[in-house]
Amino acid sequence: MDEKINAEAAVGTTRRRLMGAGLTGMAAAAASPAFAQVSAQPGAPAIIRGLPDFAIVGAGAFGGWTALSLREAGAKVTLIDAYGAGNPRASSGDESRLLRRSYGTREIYTRWAGRAQELWEARQEEMGRRLFYNNGSLRTMGADALAAQRATFDRMGVPYEVLKPEEVSKRWPQVNFDEYDAVLYEPSGGVVKAREAMIAVTETFMQKGGDSRIGHVTLSGNRSAPLLLDGAPMTAGVTVLACGPWLPLVVPKLLGDRIVTPRREIFYVGSPIDDHRYRWENLPNISDSHTYTAADVDYGTKVAARLRGVPMDVDDGQRLPSAFLRQQVEEYVARRMPGLAGQPIVATRICQTEVSDNSHFIVDEHPDMPGVWVAGGGSGHAFKMGPRIGEYLSRRLLGVGDDAEADKLFALSAHGPIKSEIRSTE
Numbered sequence: 001m002d003e004k005i006n007a008e009a010a011v012g013t014t015r016r017r018l019m020g021a022g023l024t025g026m027a028a029a030a031a032s033p034a035f036a037q038v039s040a041q042p043g044a045p046a047i048i049r050g051l052p053d054f055a056i057v058g059a060g061a062f063g064g065w066t067a068l069s070l071r072e073a074g075a076k077v078t079l080i081d082a083y084g085a086g087n088p089r090a091s092s093g094d095e096s097r098l099l100r101r102s103y104g105t106r107e108i109y110t111r112w113a114g115r116a117q118e119l120w121e122a123r124q125e126e127m128g129r130r131l132f133y134n135n136g137s138l139r140t141m142g143a144d145a146l147a148a149q150r151a152t153f154d155r156m157g158v159p160y161e162v163l164k165p166e167e168v169s170k171r172w173p174q175v176n177f178d179e180y181d182a183v184l185y186e187p188s189g190g191v192v193k194a195r196e197a198m199i200a201v202t203e204t205f206m207q208k209g210g211d212s213r214i215g216h217v218t219l220s221g222n223r224s225a226p227l228l229l230d231g232a233p234m235t236a237g238v239t240v241l242a243c244g245p246w247l248p249l250v251v252p253k254l255l256g257d258r259i260v261t262p263r264r265e266i267f268y269v270g271s272p273i274d275d276h277r278y279r280w281e282n283l284p285n286i287s288d289s290h291t292y293t294a295a296d297v298d299y300g301t302k303v304a305a306r307l308r309g310v311p312m313d314v315d316d317g318q319r320l321p322s323a324f325l326r327q328q329v330e331e332y333v334a335r336r337m338p339g340l341a342g343q344p345i346v347a348t349r350i351c352q353t354e355v356s357d358n359s360h361f362i363v364d365e366h367p368d369m370p371g372v373w374v375a376g377g378g379s380g381h382a383f384k385m386g387p388r389i390g391e392y393l394s395r396r397l398l399g400v401g402d403d404a405e406a407d408k409l410f411a412l413s414a415h416g417p418i419k420s421e422i423r424s425t426e
C-alpha cells in the first residue's frame with residue numbers, strides 16, 4: 001500500500017505546487033514527555049526527496065492518523081499538539097468510541113466505516129495491542145429510519161438483523177427493549193479504544209521516524225509566515241490544522257461560525273464483582289436516540305448523555321459531571337439495563353463534540369493561506385473513521401487523492417454557518 005502511494009505521490013507532487021520549506025520555527029518546541037523513550041526503529045520509511053515537509057497540528061483522530069499515513073508514504077512529518085495525544089480535553093481523549101456502519105442513507109460513511117474497520121483490525125495486529133472489540137451494536141430508530149437503513153444495508157451487502165424485543169431478550173436477557181417494536185442489530189459493530197489508540201498511533205508514528213512535539217500553534221496575521229509555534233514563526237511546506245473543537249478558535253474567521261462544541265457527559269457504571277453480563281463478550285453496544293452505551297471492555301459500562309445547547313470551553317472548562325445528567329443516566333440504566341440499577345458510577349469523562357452545520361467533515365485548503373489545510377468537524381462520528389481519514393487525507397495531500405465524493409462533501413464551500421446546535425450523529 002505504502003509503496004504504491006509513494007510512487008503515485010512522486011508523480012502527483014510534480015503536478016502540484018507543494019514546496020518543502022523546512023520547519024525552522026520548531027526548534028524551540030519540546031519533544032512530548034510522554035513519548036521521550038520512543039525513537040525511530042530500523043526499517044523506518046526513508047524520506048522521499050521532492051515531497052514537502054508536513055506539519056500536522058493536533059494529534060487526535062484527524063491529525064494523528066494523517067501524520068502516520070504521511071510518514072509511511074515517505075514524507076518528513078512533524079506532529080504538534082498543545083496538550084499531547086489522547087489528552088483529556090481532546091475529543092479523542094475518552095476511553096472508548098463506537099464503531100458502526102448504520103448511517104441511514106449516507107452511504108459514504110457506511111463505506112468509510114467498513115474500510116476503517118478493516119484498517120483497525122490490521123493496525124492492531126501491527127501495533128501489537130488490542131484496539132477493536134467486535135461485540136456488535138443494537139440500535140433503536142423510528143419505522144421510516146429503519147426502512148431507509150435496511151434499504152442501504154441491503155444495497156451495500158452489510159449484514160444486519162431486525163429483532164423483536166422478545167428475540168433481543170432471548171439473546172441478551174440482561175437488557176430490555178420492551179417499548180420498541182423492532183431493534184436493528186449490526187453484528188459487525190464494536191468498541192474502539194480511544195485514548196489508548198491515539199497514544200499507539202503517535203508511538204508508531206515516532207517509531208517510523210516521525211517527530212512528535214508539544215506546542216501551541218496560532219495565526220500570526222502575517223501573510224508570508226502565517227503560523228506561529230509557541231510564539232515563534234513556523235514554516236512547513238504543508239500545514240494541516242487538525243485541531244478538533246479548537247478549530248473555531250484557531251481560524252475564527254474561517255470556522256468561527258461553522259463549528260460548535262456542545263458539551264457531552266460520559267458516565268462509566270461498574271458491574272458487581274462477579275457479574276460479567278455487561279462485558280463486551282456478552283453484550284452489544286446500544287444506541288438510543290438521546291443516550292447510548294458501550295459495553296464494558298475494561299473501564300465499566302459507558303453511558304453517554306447530552307445537554308442540548310450547552311457549549312464547552314475547551315481549554316478552561318471544568319470537566320465535572322452534572323447532577324441532572326447523572327440522574328438521567330441512572331434512570332436510563334434502570335430501564336434499559338436493569339441489572340446495573342443502583343450500581344456505582346466508577347468514572348466520568350466530560351467531552352465536547354465539534355459539530356458542523358450538516359455533520360459532514362470539513363477538509364479543505366485555507367482560501368487565504370496556500371499550503372495550510374483545515375481538517376475536522378467530526379460531528380460526533382469521526383473517531384471510528386480515524387484510519388480511513390489518515391488514508392484519505394494523506395493521499396489527497398500528496399496529490400494522489402481518489403475519493404472525489406468525499407472531496408466535494410468535505411469542501412468549505414459545502415458548509416454554511418450554524419444558527420443553532422445541530423444534532424451530531426454520534
Ligand SMILES: Cc1cc2nc3c(=O)[nH]c(=O)nc-3n(C[C@H](O)[C@H](O)[C@H](O)COP(=O)(O)OP(=O)(O)OC[C@H]3O[C@@H](n4cnc5c(N)ncnc54)[C@H](O)[C@@H]3O)c2cc1C
Binds near residue numbers: 098099242
Ligand atoms: C462524547 C463523545 C462521544 C463520541 N462518540 C463517538 C463514537 O461513538 N464514534 C465515533 O466515531 N466518534 C465519536 N465521537 C466523535 C469523535 O470522538 C471526534 O469526532 C474525534 O475524536 C475528533 O477528532 P479531532 O482530531 O478532530 O479532534 P481532537 O481529538 O480534539 O484533536 C485535536 C487535537 O488538537 C490539539 N490542538 C488544538 N488546538 C491546538 C493548537 N492551537 N496547537 C496545537 N495543538 C492544538 C488538541 O490538544 C487535540 O489533541 C464522539 C465524541 C464525543 C465528544
